[in-house]
Amino acid sequence: MYRKEFMAMANEEAKANVNGSDGGPFGCVIIKDGKVVSRAHNQVLVDHDPTAHGEITAIRKAGQALGTHDLTGCELYTSAMPCPMCLSAIIWANIKQVYYGNTADDAAAIGFRDAAIYDFINAGLKGDMLALTQHDRELTIGAFKDYQSAQKKLY
Numbered sequence: 001m002y003r004k005e006f007m008a009m010a011n012e013e014a015k016a017n018v019n020g021s022d023g024g025p026f027g028c029v030i031i032k033d034g035k036v037v038s039r040a041h042n043q044v045l046v047d048h049d050p051t052a053h054g055e056i057t058a059i060r061k062a063g064q065a066l067g068t069h070d071l072t073g074c075e076l077y078t079s080a081m082p083c084p085m086c087l088s089a090i091i092w093a094n095i096k097q098v099y100y101g102n103t104a105d106d107a108a109a110i111g112f113r114d115a116a117i118y119d120f121i122n123a124g125l126k127g128d129m130l131a132l133t134q135h136d137r138e139l140t141i142g143a144f145k146d147y148q149s150a151q152k153k154l155y
């Protein structure tokens, strides 16, 4: 169930980057059983890490706090609509509930590319944002096959 106090907390994290200079104005809080597991803001600039979005940083901290990569049962509050990278990370983490404040268009209005990346994906990964081409599958497929065989031996 949505609780405004947690969105306010995510917003406080976002505002920390308006006054400070760790990165963009994005904050995130992860909740489990009504308790804060982690809170974080965008650290792209301070970490020299383009993946250090508020959501990714909060997921990393939650994994450390809970001792697992599986955040089943957690809820995520973010001050802005997750970008495609963060959306994927949230799904990989098995988080099933996300509450967000600002929209991707709001982020575009202050110069962030979230909406442009969604447009690229919706256009079937075609366009000049990224050249994405497949090569030499016969070279790379072996690791997948070996992984599958090894896993099967475990059961």
Ligand SMILES: Nc1ccnc(=O)[nH]1
Pocket: 024, 026, 027, 041, 042, 052, 053, 054, 055, 078, 080, 081, 082, 083, 086, 107, 112, 114
């Ligand atoms: N939703 C977001 C977009 C960009 N950066 C972030 O940290 N979060």
